Amino acid sequence: MSDRRDFLKRALIGTAGIAAIPVFVSANETEMASTASKINLNSLKYSNVILFQGDSITDAGRNREVKEPNVQNALGGGYAFLAAANLLNTFPAKDLKIYNRGISGNKVYQLAERWQNECLDLKPSVLSILIGVNDYWHKHNGNYDGTVEIYERDFKALLKRTKEALPDTKIVICEPFAVLGCKAVDATWFPEFDLYRVAARKLAGEFNTIFIPYHEIFAKASKIAPPTYWTADGVHPTVAGAQLMATNWMKYVFGR
Amino acid sequence: MSDRRDFLKRALIGTAGIAAIPVFVSANETEMASTASKINLNSLKYSNVILFQGDSITDAGRNREVKEPNVQNALGGGYAFLAAANLLNTFPAKDLKIYNRGISGNKVYQLAERWQNECLDLKPSVLSILIGVNDYWHKHNGNYDGTVEIYERDFKALLKRTKEALPDTKIVICEPFAVLGCKAVDATWFPEFDLYRVAARKLAGEFNTIFIPYHEIFAKASKIAPPTYWTADGVHPTVAGAQLMATNWMKYVFGR
Numbered sequence: 001m002s003d004r005r006d007f008l009k010r011a012l013i014g015t016a017g018i019a020a021i022p023v024f025v026s027a028n029e030t031e032m033a034s035t036a037s038k039i040n041l042n043s044l045k046y047s048n049v050i051l052f053q054g055d056s057i058t059d060a061g062r063n064r065e066v067k068e069p070n071v072q073n074a075l076g077g078g079y080a081f082l083a084a085a086n087l088l089n090t091f092p093a094k095d096l097k098i099y100n101r102g103i104s105g106n107k108v109y110q111l112a113e114r115w116q117n118e119c120l121d122l123k124p125s126v127l128s129i130l131i132g133v134n135d136y137w138h139k140h141n142g143n144y145d146g147t148v149e150i151y152e153r154d155f156k157a158l159l160k161r162t163k164e165a166l167p168d169t170k171i172v173i174c175e176p177f178a179v180l181g182c183k184a185v186d187a188t189w190f191p192e193f194d195l196y197r198v199a200a201r202k203l204a205g206e207f208n209t210i211f212i213p214y215h216e217i218f219a220k221a222s223k224i225a226p227p228t229y230w231t232a233d234g235v236h237p238t239v240a241g242a243q244l245m246a247t248n249w250m251k252y253v254f255g256r
Numbered sequence: 257m258s259d260r261r262d263f264l265k266r267a268l269i270g271t272a273g274i275a276a277i278p279v280f281v282s283a284n285e286t287e288m289a290s291t292a293s294k295i296n297l298n299s300l301k302y303s304n305v306i307l308f309q310g311d312s313i314t315d316a317g318r319n320r321e322v323k324e325p326n327v328q329n330a331l332g333g334g335y336a337f338l339a340a341a342n343l344l345n346t347f348p349a350k351d352l353k354i355y356n357r358g359i360s361g362n363k364v365y366q367l368a369e370r371w372q373n374e375c376l377d378l379k380p381s382v383l384s385i386l387i388g389v390n391d392y393w394h395k396h397n398g399n400y401d402g403t404v405e406i407y408e409r410d411f412k413a414l415l416k417r418t419k420e421a422l423p424d425t426k427i428v429i430c431e432p433f434a435v436l437g438c439k440a441v442d443a444t445w446f447p448e449f450d451l452y453r454v455a456a457r458k459l460a461g462e463f464n465t466i467f468i469p470y471h472e473i474f475a476k477a478s479k480i481a482p483p484t485y486w487t488a489d490g491v492h493p494t495v496a497g498a499q500l501m502a503t504n505w506m507k508y509v510f511g512r
């Protein structure tokens with residue numbers, strides 16, 4: 001696996017034409033895709049916990065003082081709330097407990113710092129993680145000296161720790177994404193940003209988690225309506241983009 | 257029509273067994289149902305406006321300072337936001353402009369006071385109105401001396417005014433609802449509250465608008481999970497209840 005990854009990284013860095021990269025990456029990514037199957041509804045038991053973890057995209061303005069599950073302002077105004085609303089309405093007999101613990105600005109090492117309290121102690125049956133755009137973005141802005149190797153190492157350690165503490169938890173890795181043609185994301189993001197999402201996809205394969213290819217999902221959507229219809233700045237989804245994420249979350253995680 | 261309504265009202269008021277009333281009303285309500293067809297997606301044009309109007313259930317904590325369409329905090333955290341997110345994701349090529357102008361505590365006469373600025377001036381192609389629970393609730397609490405006749409008269413005048421100013425606007429009337437078995441709604445609400453929802457249904461028939469039977473929708477859902485799963489107090493939906501409303505809004509308005 002590491003040989004292929006090194007090949008891929010060299011190939012990416014060595015590629016002259018930016019526009020061609022996403023297609024090239026996709027072909028290779030398919031090979032290393034996770035084979036994890038979708039979650040069968042019957043495997044969810046009464047009052048099982050579903051936890052959304054991540055950065056500002058997950059946080060989406062939630063009120064962090066409200067600790068209870070299933071409360072709108074605690075779930076924020078983004079994809080986690082929209083997916084939660086769908087889950088709670090679709091599976092009422094399950095009485096699910098849904099939490100959002102995303103925090104704006106977080107990189108993977110910051111998830112690790114709060115993982116005991118804000119993940120393991122909640123004992124989720126389903127754990128969804130979206131992390132990585134800040135690991136790249138803050139480096140790109142000169143405010144962070146992490147690399148893709150650090151991102152991958154820390155994310156891998158986080159997943160290993162989670163698997164050890166919660167062996168039965170179903171994990172969902174959401175691909176970090178960035179949408180060209182919006183104010184915060186320009187051509188200088190690529191191909192380096194692609195390495196972060198390749199790392200996330202590779203870890204999904206290694207840990208056999210569900211993987212949601214959000215980068216491709218946003219790229220496809222941006223052919224139907226302009227990129228700014230889906231994200232204001234290339235990183236943070238609009239209302240349409242948040243629903244695009246929630247709809248695909250349901251599709252990739254529960255097959256509906 | 258008024259004969260039947262008088263009969264219905266007398267019958268309701270004269271009925272001894274509260275539990276039997278919803279079924280009795282439903283049989284009569286079916287006769288006076290609107291025959292308006294669902295909205296064909298093709299009738300929506302580029303950048304058409306969809307407006308949600310009503311009280312706190314529609315408001316759902318929105319930021320009233322934000323006047324732009326399609327913005328999460330301007331859409332609030334309730335069914336209007338959830339329906340908007342679905343609409344924006346489902347019909348991206350339409351570039352819809354979706355507004356929420358619900359205001360907590362509003363009764364129908366208060367909609368009328370702000371109708372020019374907060375409805376007619378926005379020129380909605382689709383106008384969804386949920387109003388009536390406060391018209392009854394505030395009377396029930398002794399804080400308002402309106403009656404169901406005033407509710408019906410004012411709602412009728414509002415619809416007439418809307419039809420005159422915006423003859424092509426598709427109107428959706430959402431049935432006011434109240435869910436027994438939650439802290440704010442007890443048996444003393446019935447049968448009087450039923451008259452308000454019967455009035456809303458009757459007006460939908462008179463003006464040939466789409467009608468969403470939310471009272472029945474919540475009653476049915478409350479057989480699958482407890483009433484408090486769907487509304488905290490019998491009036492304000494939980495996250496599950498808000499999604500129940502949004503899902504049915506899409507079904508009754510667009511048939512999907």
